Amino acid sequence: MNLKVKIGNLELKNPVLVASGTFGYGIESADFLDLNQLGGIITKSLSLKPRKGNPPKRIAETPAGMLNAIGLANIGVEKFIEEKLPLLTKLNTKIIVNIAASSVEEYVECVRILDKEEIDAFEINVSCPNVKEGGLEFGRSLSKVGEITGKVVASTNKPVIIKLTPNVTFISEFAKVAKEEGATAVSAINTFVGMAVNVFTRKPKLSHITGGLSGPAIRPLALAKVFEIVQNVDIPVIGIGGITNSEDALEFLITGAKAVQIGTHNFVDPSAPIKIIKGIEDYLRNFNFKDVNEVIGSLQLS
Amino acid sequence: MFQTLAKVVEKRILTDQIILVTLRSEELTNNVKPGQFVNVRVSETCYPYLRRPFSYCDVERDTFKLMFTIYGQGTKMLANASIGSKFDVIGPLGNGFNLDDDFENAIFVGGGLGIAPFPFFTRVLKNKKNIYTYIGARTKEFVVTYGLQNYKIATDDGSIGFNGNVVELLKNDLDKKFFNGKIKIFGCGPTPMLRALKQLSEEYDLICEVSTEEAMACGFGICQGCPIELSDSSGFKLVCKDGPVFNVKEIKL
Numbered sequence: 001m002n003l004k005v006k007i008g009n010l011e012l013k014n015p016v017l018v019a020s021g022t023f024g025y026g027i028e029s030a031d032f033l034d035l036n037q038l039g040g041i042i043t044k045s046l047s048l049k050p051r052k053g054n055p056p057k058r059i060a061e062t063p064a065g066m067l068n069a070i071g072l073a074n075i076g077v078e079k080f081i082e083e084k085l086p087l088l089t090k091l092n093t094k095i096i097v098n099i100a101a102s103s104v105e106e107y108v109e110c111v112r113i114l115d116k117e118e119i120d121a122f123e124i125n126v127s128c129p130n131v132k133e134g135g136l137e138f139g140r141s142l143s144k145v146g147e148i149t150g151k152v153v154a155s156t157n158k159p160v161i162i163k164l165t166p167n168v169t170f171i172s173e174f175a176k177v178a179k180e181e182g183a184t185a186v187s188a189i190n191t192f193v194g195m196a197v198n199v200f201t202r203k204p205k206l207s208h209i210t211g212g213l214s215g216p217a218i219r220p221l222a223l224a225k226v227f228e229i230v231q232n233v234d235i236p237v238i239g240i241g242g243i244t245n246s247e248d249a250l251e252f253l254i255t256g257a258k259a260v261q262i263g264t265h266n267f268v269d270p271s272a273p274i275k276i277i278k279g280i281e282d283y284l285r286n287f288n289f290k291d292v293n294e295v296i297g298s299l300q301l302s
Numbered sequence: 303m304f305q306t307l308a309k310v311v312e313k314r315i316l317t318d319q320i321i322l323v324t325l326r327s328e329e330l331t332n333n334v335k336p337g338q339f340v341n342v343r344v345s346e347t348c349y350p351y352l353r354r355p356f357s358y359c360d361v362e363r364d365t366f367k368l369m370f371t372i373y374g375q376g377t378k379m380l381a382n383a384s385i386g387s388k389f390d391v392i393g394p395l396g397n398g399f400n401l402d403d404d405f406e407n408a409i410f411v412g413g414g415l416g417i418a419p420f421p422f423f424t425r426v427l428k429n430k431k432n433i434y435t436y437i438g439a440r441t442k443e444f445v446v447t448y449g450l451q452n453y454k455i456a457t458d459d460g461s462i463g464f465n466g467n468v469v470e471l472l473k474n475d476l477d478k479k480f481f482n483g484k485i486k487i488f489g490c491g492p493t494p495m496l497r498a499l500k501q502l503s504e505e506y507d508l509i510c511e512v513s514t515e516e517a518m519a520c521g522f523g524i525c526q527g528c529p530i531e532l533s534d535s536s537g538f539k540l541v542c543k544d545g546p547v548f549n550v551k552e553i554k555l
């Protein structure tokens with residue numbers, strides 16, 4: 001049975017990846033699952049210089065999900081290369097480094113530095129809703145997404161995946177721009193802007209007031225975004241949003257995502273990605289598929 | 303760290319408000335330090351979705367106890383669990399209290415359910431150090447003494463013990479030179495209490511460690527959701543991984 005999928009030149013041993021910001025720098029969950037079995041690991045968003053992140057409260061639980069306003073707390077590219085990458089490159093899985101920056105130049109600089117390292121691809125986060133300074137949410141501007149994609153693609157030979165925000169009217173327009181500027185694939189989606197209020201204190205539950213909504217609550221919304229892109233743009237899509245088990249993952253694959261990422265559920269069940277890979281295998285066996293690629297995009301619309 | 307199913311073997315209602323649940327698991331009881339915690343998946347569905355953190359209240363052979371009040375849906379589900387049911391639990395998590403300092407007198411200060419880690423701590427330090435326990439509560443209905451020894455009580459309304467807060471009660475004893483030998487303070491409770499302990503420990507030049515609380519998603523350092531600010535404002539540490547126990551000097555309270 002074949003579980004391998006190809007995203008441009010990037011070959012994954014199976015279509016199950018772990019999402020940026022929900023798996024640390026890649027090795028912290030090693031007590032709970034065999035990292036080598038994953039299709040790939042996407043690291044926490046890195047910026048050129050370390051970032052402290054937002055003050056507490058950074059998270060709040062909501063129905064079937066959570067809000068987060070971490071504020072891209074991270075150790076910076078240099079420390080990542082020194083302290084984290086040596087362990088990551090020993091693993092037998094694809095390492096995709098996620099980058100978030102506050103200017104086009106910073107994206108390019110990060111990619112140039114990391115391009116020399118033993119990593120397999122870049123995921124470019126143009127869509128973090130939680131950072132105030134520099135108007136980081138480039139993801140809502142078609143021209144900015146185009147410019148960032150073009151310049152990053154020109155700075156590396158490795159595959160470039162653009163991670164899109166759902167906080168726009170037509171996400172497929174952004175996927176189209178990413179494709180035109182040479183992106184290998186798009187990831188859909190990052191979190192939805194959300195908010196919650198503590199009625200006892202009458203204050204927002206997050207210090208940043210609004211945050212990113214993730215978890216099962218967003219799965220149908222995420223699936224509709226993936227569907228919109230698949231129907232309108234010929235570019236590989238990696239589906240993300242509220243996936244908790246293999247059935248959830250299969251919804252995205254059937255809709256046309258080439259691969260999926262597990263996010264918030266890594267906090268709830270750190271061994272979930274492996275269970276999901278096994279569940280997909282069982283599904284293929286039970287329904288007599290020889291290859292996961294037979295399932296991808298097999299959505300029956302009539 | 304382990305992720306495993308732990309079985310509910312006993313439940314006790316300590317007061318109207320406070321419940322003690324005993325769970326069994328070999329992995330989760332091996333090499334545990336006082337001050338460490340577990341992260342419990344209270345529901346297999348999406349409500350509530352995130353795990354709930356609880357201190358190891360006591361550890362005995364292959365069982366451990368959790369002590370809690372019913373706040374919201376998560377603690378309600380745990381309180382309603384039937385004997386024999388199982389919960390998916392991750393642990394042991396966090397750093398735990400540090401026992402390497404030079405001290406003869408361990409002073410435990412617990413505010414409200416902040417006393418939760420001290421029954422286990424008492425078991426570990428018994429016959430090794432002098433233990434003095436200070437319990438603070440709103441009224442006598444909220445006072446639990448389960449597993450504690452040599453304790454004094456303070457209540458906000460004076461319904462039992464000292465009329466005032468628990469840090470004032472400890473200060474009185476420090477003024478009276480009540481303790482013989484070197485002292486280390488271990489605190490756990492609401493932030494205003496920890497802040498008062500920080501002040502007290504600075505005033506009397508005593509070593510003081512406190513167990514802190516912050517909302518958590520993962521409990522082991524992957525979400526960056528549980529920051530606590532360093533006292534020199536240089537950045538944040540993570541309560542779940544770098545803590546929950548910190549030297550009070552290190553953090554802003």
Ligand SMILES: Cc1cc2nc3c(=O)[nH]c(=O)nc-3n(C[C@H](O)[C@H](O)[C@H](O)COP(=O)(O)OP(=O)(O)OC[C@H]3O[C@@H](n4cnc5c(N)ncnc54)[C@H](O)[C@@H]3O)c2cc1C
Nearest residue numbers: 200354355356357369370371373374375376377418515516
């Ligand atoms: C390291 C660590 C160790 C811990 N150890 C323990 C322990 O040993 N024992 C223990 O009891 N707890 C402990 N806690 C706290 C414990 O995790 C929470 O009590 C638990 O998560 C509550 O879950 P819940 O689902 O019942 O309530 P939630 O629903 O998560 O939260 C509490 C609810 O109370 C509501 N609420 C009701 N009244 C008020 C009010 N007046 N003001 C504000 N909010 C109000 C809030 O809106 C909220 O919905 C610990 C926490 C940490 C971080």
Ligand SMILES: Cc1cc2nc3c(=O)[nH]c(=O)nc-3n(C[C@H](O)[C@H](O)[C@H](O)COP(=O)(O)O)c2cc1C
Nearest residue numbers: 019020021045068125189190214215241242263264
């Ligand atoms: C706590 C937290 C931190 C996150 N940090 C990042 C990040 O640093 N970079 C990024 O591109 N996405 C980040 N995300 C978004 C996730 O990668 C994912 O796109 C989103 O959570 C939706 O998937 P889910 O519902 O499966 O969690 C974060 C999400 C959460 C919950």
Ligand code: FES
Nearest residue numbers: 521523525526542
């Ligand atoms: S709770 Fe996730 S990092 Fe602390």
